[in-house]
Amino acid sequence: MSQSQAKIAGNFYDQTFGIGGVVTFPIDNVAASDFPQAIATLPQNKLLMVTTGDDTSLKMVRLNEDGSLDSSFASGGSVVVPTSRIGYFYANSLDLLPDDKFLVSGAINNTVAIVRQVKDGAPDPSFGENNDGQVSYNVYNFLDSNSYPGASFHSSDAEGEQVDKSTGYSSGVRGVATALDGQIVLTRTIKVGASDFRVIVIRLSENGSLDETFGGKGYVFIASASSEERFSRGVLLQQDGKVLVFFKYNGYVHVIRYNQDGSVDISYGDKGTGIVTIPSINLSSxxxxxxxxxxxxxxxxxxxxxxxxxxxxxxxxTSNGSFSKDFNEGQPALSVYSGYSNNVVKSLALQDDGRILVGLAVFVGDSRELVNLVARYLPDGSFDTTFGGGKGFIAFDATEGFFRSLAVLPDHRVVFCGYGRVSGLAGHVVRCLA
Known part of the structure; x- marks a missing residue:
């Protein structure tokens, strides 16, 4: 990256955080190889994140506003995520709950796993069949082993993106959502055969058991074709309990909405099917x-x-599944970032004023130099030119490497985490100005 580009990015680092706006591991009891996978903001502008380590352990880390470890949390600012019963898994979701608890979830091979912890990092005794804060489900909780031998949860959350086992990362696709009443909804891709991938939607009750009021069993599959290629892309849980699931099929992304009982909400979209199809632009979306x-x-x-x-x-x-007329004239919006290429979106957050933050990894020009980039858009889908010195985006050269998760503070400062080659391969957290 050129010196001029580096200087532009440097102007937007929050100098009151870490060293020059960046916290680079190791710090105290957090190792360089503790790679942050998901991040969330807390009161007093503190940060909570889940990390994966090279010792196949998951860890929760809490930082103060200045980027130092919060010694009031657990043991010196970090705690190992309890997985003694369910085993290690690749974590890619972190959810904060209204009662100051938090939920970590992910998957490995033929198992999905969820861990709930209380405010101080201890396991939540009200969650899990053994009251140890741990819940896991095998793929054969949902499929017959005789009919589908060798079935497994797909090793990526999107076709073509395999898990990097050296880092414990399984893509940026969000596979879990939580509700105020403690409900948990997950979506995953199950590989049934060589070209047979199916999307399952699972709802759990507050204690982690299958909620059998959803689909009669606690889960539903999208469609029922005998052979298909469908891939889970993410899930959202509305305040009214309805479930929105994003999935990819036949080259297109679709959104389907379920009622609280697991039936398809046919009032969603304009075709009476409960499904909205996002038009593909160019080759694939x-x-x-x-x-x-x-x-x-x-x-x-x-x-x-x-x-x-x-x-x-x-x-x-919109809430009924139509394209918002006040967003890019009712159409999906495409954007590129001058000087950068091969955008790979990893995270999205909304500010309280409706502006949209997108975190992604990009190449510098036509090179293979990978850097992190944050873009901010107005509610109408256009670049917010008050961000990034008039460009609407900021590229962070000091974080060369791999983008994982993004969050926004109440004052609109942006934080993101990942790992990169700042000094070897190390985890990092970055905070930039609003």
């Missing part, structure tokens, strides 16, 4: 991150592939 809009509806971000590379795809839907 996908969505990897999504959020509920405060006034109803959703915003989602992902990638659009063409012969010239990848651009960022943004979509805004």
């Amino acid at each position: 996908t969505l990897t991150s999504m959020a509920l809009k405060p006034g109803g509806g959703v915003v989602a971000a992902g990638d659009n592939s063409s012969v010239s590379g990848r651009s960022t795809l943004l979509v805004s839907l």
Whole structure:
């Protein structure tokens, strides 16, 4: 990256955080190889994140506003995620709950796993059949082993993106959502055969057991074709208990909405099917991150592939599943970032004023140098030119490597985490100015 580009990015680092706006591991009892996978904001501008380590352990880490470890949390600011009964898994979701508890979830091979911890990091005794805060489900809790030998949860959350076992990471697709009453909804892809991939939607009750009021068994499959290729892309849980599931099928991204009982909500969309299809632009489109809009509806971000590379795809839907007329004239929006290429969206967050933040990994020009980039959009889908010195985006050269998760503070400062080659391969957290 050129010196001028580095200087532009440097102007936006929050100098009151870490060293020059960046916290690079190791710090105290957090190792360089503790790679952050998901991050969330807490009161007093503190940060909570889940990390994966090279010793196949998961860890919760809490930082103060200045980026130092919060010694009031657990043991010196970090705690190992309890997995003694269910075993290690690749964590890619972190959810904060209204009672100051938090939920970590992910999958490995033929198992999905969820861990709930209380405010101080201890296991939540009200969760899990052994009251140890741990819940896991095998693929054969949902399929007959005789009919589908060798079935497993797909090793990526999107076709073509395999788990990096050296880092314990399984893509940025969000596979879990929580509700105020403690309900948990998960979606995953199950590989049944060589070209047979199916999307399952699972709802758990507050104690982690299957909620059999959903679909009669606690789960439903999208469609029932004997052979198909469907891939889970993410899930959102509305305040009214309805479930929005994003999935990819036949080259298109679709959104389906379920009622609280697990039946398809045919009032969603304009075709009476409960499914909305996102039109594919150029070769292929996908969505990897999504959020509920405060006034109803959703915003989602992902990638659009063409012969010239990848651009960022943004979509805004109303609460009834139609395309928002006040967003890019009712159409999906594509964007590129001057000087960068091959966009791969990893995270999305909404500010309280409706502006949209997207975190992604990009190449510098036509090179293979991978850097992190944060873009901010207005509610209408156009770049927010008050961000990034008039460009609407900031590229962070000091974080060369791998983007994982993004969050926004109440004052609109942005934080993101990942790992990169700042000094060897190390985890890092970055905070930038609003």
